[in-house]
Amino acid sequence: MTTVVPQAVPAGDVRAPGLVGLLTTTDHKKIGLLTLATSLGLFAVMGAMALVMRSQLAQPNQHLIPLQVYNQLFTIHGSGMIYLVITPFALGAGVYLVPLHVGAPAIAAPRTTLLAFWLYAFGAVSLLSGFGVGGGAASDGWYAYTPLSDSTFTPGSGMSLWIVGVFLAACGMILMSATVLWTALRLRAPGMTLLRMPVFTWSMVVTTLMGVASFPSLLGAMVMMAIGRSDPSLFDANTWNIAYQNLFWFYGHPVVYIMFFPFVGAVAESLATFSGRRYAGYRPTVLALLAFAALSMSVWGHHMFVTGQAANDYYSLTSIALSVPAGVEYFGFLATIIGGRLRYTTSMLFALGFIPQFLVGGLTGVMLGTPVVDYHVQGSYFIVAHFHYTLFGGSVFGMFAGVYLWWPKVTGFMLSERLGKAHFVLMVIGTNMTFLPMFGLGFLGLPRRVATYPDQAWFGTLNLISSIGAGVIALAMAVFAFNVVHSRRHRVAAPDDPWAGQTLEWATSSPPPRWNYDVIPPITSHAPLLDLRDADDERVGA
Amino acid sequence: MDHRSSFNHVFPLEVVIACVVFGLVLVVLTAAVVRSRTRWGRRAKPTKSHPKTEGLYVAIVAGLAVFLVVFSIDNNRSSLAAHPAMKVQVTAFQWCWRFAYTGTPVTVTGQCQGGAVPTLELPTGKTIEIDLTSSDVVHSMWVPYLRFKMQAFPDHVNVFDTRLDHPGSWPGRCAEFCGLYHSGMDFTLKAVPPAQFDSWLRSQEASA
Ligand SMILES: [Cu+2]
Numbered sequence: 001m002t003t004v005v006p007q008a009v010p011a012g013d014v015r016a017p018g019l020v021g022l023l024t025t026t027d028h029k030k031i032g033l034l035t036l037a038t039s040l041g042l043f044a045v046m047g048a049m050a051l052v053m054r055s056q057l058a059q060p061n062q063h064l065i066p067l068q069v070y071n072q073l074f075t076i077h078g079s080g081m082i083y084l085v086i087t088p089f090a091l092g093a094g095v096y097l098v099p100l101h102v103g104a105p106a107i108a109a110p111r112t113t114l115l116a117f118w119l120y121a122f123g124a125v126s127l128l129s130g131f132g133v134g135g136g137a138a139s140d141g142w143y144a145y146t147p148l149s150d151s152t153f154t155p156g157s158g159m160s161l162w163i164v165g166v167f168l169a170a171c172g173m174i175l176m177s178a179t180v181l182w183t184a185l186r187l188r189a190p191g192m193t194l195l196r197m198p199v200f201t202w203s204m205v206v207t208t209l210m211g212v213a214s215f216p217s218l219l220g221a222m223v224m225m226a227i228g229r230s231d232p233s234l235f236d237a238n239t240w241n242i243a244y245q246n247l248f249w250f251y252g253h254p255v256v257y258i259m260f261f262p263f264v265g266a267v268a269e270s271l272a273t274f275s276g277r278r279y280a281g282y283r284p285t286v287l288a289l290l291a292f293a294a295l296s297m298s299v300w301g302h303h304m305f306v307t308g309q310a311a312n313d314y315y316s317l318t319s320i321a322l323s324v325p326a327g328v329e330y331f332g333f334l335a336t337i338i339g340g341r342l343r344y345t346t347s348m349l350f351a352l353g354f355i356p357q358f359l360v361g362g363l364t365g366v367m368l369g370t371p372v373v374d375y376h377v378q379g380s381y382f383i384v385a386h387f388h389y390t391l392f393g394g395s396v397f398g399m400f401a402g403v404y405l406w407w408p409k410v411t412g413f414m415l416s417e418r419l420g421k422a423h424f425v426l427m428v429i430g431t432n433m434t435f436l437p438m439f440g441l442g443f444l445g446l447p448r449r450v451a452t453y454p455d456q457a458w459f460g461t462l463n464l465i466s467s468i469g470a471g472v473i474a475l476a477m478a479v480f481a482f483n484v485v486h487s488r489r490h491r492v493a494a495p496d497d498p499w500a501g502q503t504l505e506w507a508t509s510s511p512p513p514r515w516n517y518d519v520i521p522p523i524t525s526h527a528p529l530l531d532l533r534d535a536d537d538e539r540v541g542a
Numbered sequence: 543m544d545h546r547s548s549f550n551h552v553f554p555l556e557v558v559i560a561c562v563v564f565g566l567v568l569v570v571l572t573a574a575v576v577r578s579r580t581r582w583g584r585r586a587k588p589t590k591s592h593p594k595t596e597g598l599y600v601a602i603v604a605g606l607a608v609f610l611v612v613f614s615i616d617n618n619r620s621s622l623a624a625h626p627a628m629k630v631q632v633t634a635f636q637w638c639w640r641f642a643y644t645g646t647p648v649t650v651t652g653q654c655q656g657g658a659v660p661t662l663e664l665p666t667g668k669t670i671e672i673d674l675t676s677s678d679v680v681h682s683m684w685v686p687y688l689r690f691k692m693q694a695f696p697d698h699v700n701v702f703d704t705r706l707d708h709p710g711s712w713p714g715r716c717a718e719f720c721g722l723y724h725s726g727m728d729f730t731l732k733a734v735p736p737a738q739f740d741s742w743l744r745s746q747e748a749s750a
Contacts, residue, residue, distance in 0.1 A: 067722055067723065067725070068722060071719075071721075071722065071724075140719070141719050145679075145680050145718070145719075146680075147678070147679050147680075147696065148679040148680065148719075148720060148721060153636075153678065153679055153721060154721075235696075236696070236697060237697055238695050238696065238697040238698035241680065241695060241696070241697075242695075242698075275578075275586055276586035277586040277587065277588055277589045278588070278589050279589070280589040280591070281591065281596060283591075284596055284600075306682060306691055306692055306693050307693050307695070307700075308692055308693065308700035308701075308702075309695075309698070309700075312618060313614075313615045313618060316611065316614045316615060316618070317611050317615070320607050320610050320611045320614065321607055321611070323603065323606070323607050323610075324600065324603050324604050324607050327599070327600070327603035328596075328599075328600060328603075330567065331596065331599055334567070334570045334571070334574065335589070335592075336589065337571075337574040337575075337578070338570065338573065338574045338577065339574075339577070339586065339587045339589075340574070340578060340586045340587075341578055341586040342574070342575065342578035352571070352575075355567065355571060356564070356567060356568060356571065359563070359564055359567055360564070363560035363563060363564060364560070366556065366560070366610060367553070367556050367557075367560070369614070370552060370556065370610070370613075370614040370617075370618075371614065371618040372545070372548045372549055372551075372552050372553075372614070372617050372618050372689075373549060373552055373553050373556065375545060375549070375689065375690045375691055375692075376545075376549055376553075376686070376689040376690060376691070378691065378717070379682055379684070379691065379717035379718055380684075380717065444686065445684075445686030445687075445713065445715065447684065447715050447716070447717045448719075449719040449724065449725075450724065450725035451725045452725055453725070454713075454728075456713070
C-alpha cells in the first residue's frame with residue numbers, strides 16, 4: 001500500500017509579504033491562526049474582567065467598583081466569551097484543521113473565509129469600544145432582554161455598539177461555518193469518504209450545520225432590537241418581548257453546542273492518539289452528533305420555563321432526550337481508553353479532565369430540563385455554575401487538549417510538557433474551586449448578575465472560595481502564557497508526527513506547506529496513519 | 543400549588559441519579575487508567591466494536607431518559623385553584639415591588655434602597671393567588687424558600703398560586719437582571735396565622 005494520490009498544486013502565493021500579507025492572506029491556515037490568536041487574546045481580556053468581578057464579590061456588601069461598572073463587566077464578559085472567544089475559537093480551529101483533515105489543499109471560498117475573520121474582528125472592536133463612549137459599554141447581559149435593552153431603559157451608544165458588534169461577529173460566524181462545511185462536504189481528497197473523516201471534522205460538520213441554521217435567528221433578534229432602539233414603543237407589547245426571547249434562544253441554545261462540539265472532537269482525537277488505538281464507536285458517535293444537532297434546534301424553550309409563556313412539558317421532553325446522544329458520546333470516550341495504552345501527555349490530561357467536569361455540567365443540565373427544579377434555580381448562581389462547568393470545565397479543557405495536541409503541528413515547535421502539566425493541575429484546582437461553590441450559592445438563593453449581596457449564611461464563605469479559585473485559574477493561565485514564551489525562546493523543533501498521530505495532518509510537515517500536502521497517504525479509514533503503521537508492523541513482525 | 547414539595551419530590555432523586563452516573567463514569571475512568579498502568583510496555587489492544595453492548599447501553603440510557611421525562615412532566619402538573627382564599631396583585635418595577643391586596647384598598651410598596659424592603663404579608667394555611675406583572679422591564683419574582691420564581695412582564699399578567707403552611711419570614715428577590723439597582727431589588731415574604739393577618743389587614747385598611 002504505497003499509492004500516492006497526486007494533488008493539483010496551484011501556483012505559489014503571490015500575496016505581499018509581512019503584516020499586510022498576513023492580514024490579506026487566503027491561506028486557510030493563516031486565517032485560522034488569525035482567528036485563533038484573536039480569540040485567545042480576547043480570552044485574556046474577558047478573564048481579566050472576571051477577576052475584577054470575583055474581587056468585587058469576594059465578600060458581602062462590598063463596593064469596590066460602582067454598580068454600573070459591574071453591570072458592564074458581566075455583560076461584556078459573557079457576550080465576549082460567547083460571541084468573541086469560544087465560538088470564533090471553535091470555528092477558527094475548523095478553518096485551520098478541516099482542510100488538512102480531509103486532504104484538501106485549501107479551504108472552499110478562501111476570500112469569503114477571510115471576510116468572515118474581518119467581520120468578526122470589526123465586531124469585536126465595535127462591542128468593546130463601548131467602554132470608550134459616554135455612559136459606558138452595554139450593560140444588559142449577553143441576552144439583553146427587551147424592553148430593558150431598548151433606548152428608554154438603556155440610553156447611550158454603548159448598547160448600540162453592542163448590537164452592531166454582535167451582528168457583525170454573527171455574520172462572520174455564518175460565513176466561516178459555511179466555508180468549513182463546504183470544505184468537508186465538497187473538497188475531500190480521493191478516498192476520503194464521509195465515514196472516513198476524523199471525529200474532529202465530523203464534530204465541525206455538525207457545528208457548522210447548527211451555525212448556518214441558528215445564527216440567522218440571532219441576526220433577526222438584533223434587527224428587532226435595533227428597531228426597538230429607534231422606536232421603543234415596539235416593546236410596549238408583550239408579543240414582541242416574548243418574540244425576542246424566542247428568536248434569541250432559537251440561536252442561544254444551539255450556540256451552546258457550537259461552543260462545545262469542536263472541543264468534543266478535539267478530546268476524541270486526543271484520547272484516541274494517546275491511547276494508541278483508533279477511536280471506539282466511531283459510527284455511533286457520528287450518528288449521535290447528528291442527532292444531537294437536530295434535537296438542539298428544538299430545545300430552546302427550556303430557557304423560558306419561568307416566562308409562564310412557553311410549552312414547558314414539551315421542552316422538558318426534548319431537553320432530557322438530549323441525554324441519549326450525550327450518553328453515546330461518553331460511551332465512545334470511555335470505550336476508547338479502556339484497554340488502551342495511555343500516554344499522559346498534557347493534551348491527554350486535559351482530555352481526561354474534560355470527561356468528569358463536562359459530566360457535572362451535563363448532569364445538572366438534566367435538572368434544568370426539569371421545570372419544577374428550574375423554577376427554583378433558573379437565574380441563580382446554580383445556572384452560572386452549570387454553564388461554567390460545560391463551557392469552562394468542558395469546552396476550555398477540550399480547547400487546551402487541542403492546543404497542546406496541535407501546537408507542534410501549527411507552530412513547528414514543541415511546548416514544554418512540564419509547564420503544561422503545571423498548567424493542567426492549576427486549572428483543575430482553580431476550575432472546581434471557582435465553580436463548585438456556585439451550585440450551593442444558587443441553591444441557597446443568590447441570584448446571578450448581582451453586583452453585591454447581603455451577608456446571609458454561607459454566602460460570604462462560598463463566594464470567598466470561588467474568588468480564590470478564580471485567582472488560581474489566573475495563575476494557571478499565566479503558566480500557559482509563560483510556557484508559550486519560554487518554549488519559543490528555547491525552541492525544540494517539532495517533528496512531523498511527534499505523538500504517533502492517526503489523522504492525515506501528521507503526515508505533512510510541521511507547520512504544513514502552503515498547499516498542505518506534497519503527497520497524501522492512502523486513506524483507508526478514519527485513522528489512515530494508524531493503518532499504515534499496522535501494515536508496517538505486519539510486514540516486519542509476520 | 544405547593545412548589546416547595548414538588549421540588550423536594552424531584553430534586554433529591556435527580557441528585558441521587560446524577561451522583562450514581564457520575565460515580566460510574568469515574569470508576570470506569572479510574573479503571574482505564576489503572577489497567578493501562580499494568581499494561582505498560584505492551585501495545586494497545588485494537589478497538590473492536592461491540593454492537594450488542596452498545597445497543598444495551600443505549601437502551602439503558604434511553605430508558606432512564608424516558609423515566610426522567612415522565613417523572614418531570616408528571617410533577618409539573620400545575621393546577622390553579624378555582625377559588626383562592628385571596629388574591630394579591632404584584633407589580634414589579636425598577637427597582638422595587640408593589641403588593642396590592644385585591645378587593646381592599648391596601649397597597650404595600652417601598653423603595654428597596656438602604657434596606658427598606660417591602661413586606662408581602664400573607665395568612666398561613668390558605669391558597670393565595672398571585673397576579674404578577676411589571677410596569678417597565680422584565681423582572682422575576684423569586685422566593686428561594688418556596689423553590690419557585692416567575693418572570694414579570696409588562697403588558698402581561700402571569701398567574702400562579704401558593705400556600706404557606708407555617709408562619710415565618712423569608713427573603714424574596716428579583717431574579718431577572720433589570721438594570722442599575724437590580725441587586726437591591728428585594729422583598730420579604732411573611733406568613734402569619736389568619737387571625738393576625740386579618741387584624742393587620744384591617745389596620746392597614748383603616749390607615750389607607
Ligand atoms: Cu428587577
